[in-house]
Amino acid sequence: xxxxxxxxxxxxxxxxxxxxxxxxxxxxxxxxxxxxxxxxxxxxxxxxxxxxxxxxxxxxxxxxxxxxxxxxxxxxxxxxxxxxxxxxxxxxxxxxxxxxxxxxxxxxxxxxxxxxxxxxxxxxxxxxxxxxxxxxxxxxxxxxxxxxxxxxxxxxxxxxxxxxxxxxxxxxxxxxxxxxxxxxxx
Amino acid sequence: xxxxxxxxxxxxxxxxxxxxxxxxxxxxxxxxxxxxxxxxxxxxxxxxxxxxxxxxxxxxxxxxxxxxxxxxxxxxxxxxxxxxxxxxxxxxxxxxxxxxxxxxxxxxxxxxxxxxxxxxxxxxxxxxxxxxxxxxxxxxxxxxxxxxxxxxxxxxxxxxxxxxxxxxxxxxxxxxxxxxxxxxxx
Numbered sequence: 347x348x349x350x351x352x353x354x355x356x357x358x359x360x361x362x363x364x365x366x367x368x369x370x371x372x373x374x375x376x377x378x379x380x381x382x383x384x385x386x387x388x389x390x391x392x393x394x395x396x397x398x399x400x401x402x403x404x405x406x407x408x409x410x411x412x413x414x415x416x417x418x419x420x421x422x423x424x425x426x427x428x429x430x431x432x433x434x435x436x437x438x439x440x441x442x443x444x445x446x447x448x449x450x451x452x453x454x455x456x457x458x459x460x461x462x463x464x465x466x467x468x469x470x471x472x473x474x475x476x477x478x479x480x481x482x483x484x485x486x487x488x489x490x491x492x493x494x495x496x497x498x499x500x501x502x503x504x505x506x507x508x509x510x511x512x513x514x515x516x517x518x519x520x521x522x523x524x525x526x527x528x529x530x531x532x
Numbered sequence: 533x534x535x536x537x538x539x540x541x542x543x544x545x546x547x548x549x550x551x552x553x554x555x556x557x558x559x560x561x562x563x564x565x566x567x568x569x570x571x572x573x574x575x576x577x578x579x580x581x582x583x584x585x586x587x588x589x590x591x592x593x594x595x596x597x598x599x600x601x602x603x604x605x606x607x608x609x610x611x612x613x614x615x616x617x618x619x620x621x622x623x624x625x626x627x628x629x630x631x632x633x634x635x636x637x638x639x640x641x642x643x644x645x646x647x648x649x650x651x652x653x654x655x656x657x658x659x660x661x662x663x664x665x666x667x668x669x670x671x672x673x674x675x676x677x678x679x680x681x682x683x684x685x686x687x688x689x690x691x692x693x694x695x696x697x698x699x700x701x702x703x704x705x706x707x708x709x710x711x712x713x714x715x716x717x718x
Binding site for chain 1: 539541552607620626628629633634636647648649651652653654656657659660661677
């Protein structure tokens with residue numbers, strides 16, 4: 347008999363996609379200014395760069411979401427977790443219409459082991475019900491129906507709310523512990 | 533104070549988009565054969581037409597989802613319900629990658645009053661938690677977390693399960709009754 351696995355909603359930008367690095371790289375390329383991670387601490391990404399229009403321009407530029415680097419450790423961690431958890435990739439992509447096909451292609455390239463059945467593009471995550479939610483934004487975690495896990499990012503680093511993890515290695519360790527603490531499923 | 537409205541997940545194909553009519557029209561156009569609704573009764577759409585490959589070809593053809601007619605009464609009903617309910621359009625669109633942009637454009641044309649925040653494209657609807665779900669497929673309703681409402685279609689008409697409604701007028705009447713029966717919100 348197939349047992350029901352615990353479910354996890356995993357965000358894309360800032361969680362499995364390293365948008366922070368991508369913003370820094372594109373800003374350096376287009377403006378000739380290297381913004382450090384320290385300068386991004388505690389600021390919403392849209393306001394963290396000297397030109398306040400830059401981030402908005404980038405996320406609306408063709409190719410931005412298609413070429414974002416993978417967050418270090420994310421592929422190995424998801425491969426390791428997929429046997430024990432039902433993993434859903436949940437991205438609030440609807441705000442950027444052109445991002446949908448780019449995000450699909452990006453997932454197909456880097457996470458081909460995630461089925462199309464487990465991909466969700468939405469606007470607002472408040473109706474997503476999973477046992478865990480891994481996200482870098484409080485607006486998603488504050489109302490989530492499962493256990494919230496805050497993925498560390500410069501923009502969220504000065505607020506203390508929710509359980510914070512700093513890397514995919516840490517996610518793996520935490521979720522393995524959770525699994526061991528669960529009553530045996532049948 | 534803003535009150536929290538009851539939430540509804542509303543499917544696209546077969547519910548607000550009249551895919552049944554669209555299949556019949558495209559089949560007549562491409563095969564010169566007019567299949568009647570009676571011939572579709574009780575059969576999965578993918579197997580209901582004489583050429584068993586036709587439906588698969590259609591749903592993968594550019595333009596199919598962009599040009600599907602709106603289900604009669606759907607626009608008026610959603611406009612009437614949106615004040616009292618938080619309406620989410622939830623489509624299992626992920627199986628057909630090219631359908632995402634077409635579905636976005638179609639919603640923008642016919643349902644511009646639905647915010648991008650309330651649109652969800654997914655594979656499997658089992659993690660969607662709303663108070664109501666209106667769908668024409670048992671696979672979505674059987675595991676839904678809220679109250680399931682089966683939207684009548686030829687393909688689902690020979691199975692009796694869930695509360696069946698036959699038109700958008702009927703949906704409106706039912707949901708208004710539900711609203712009246714709810715304890716006053718504050």
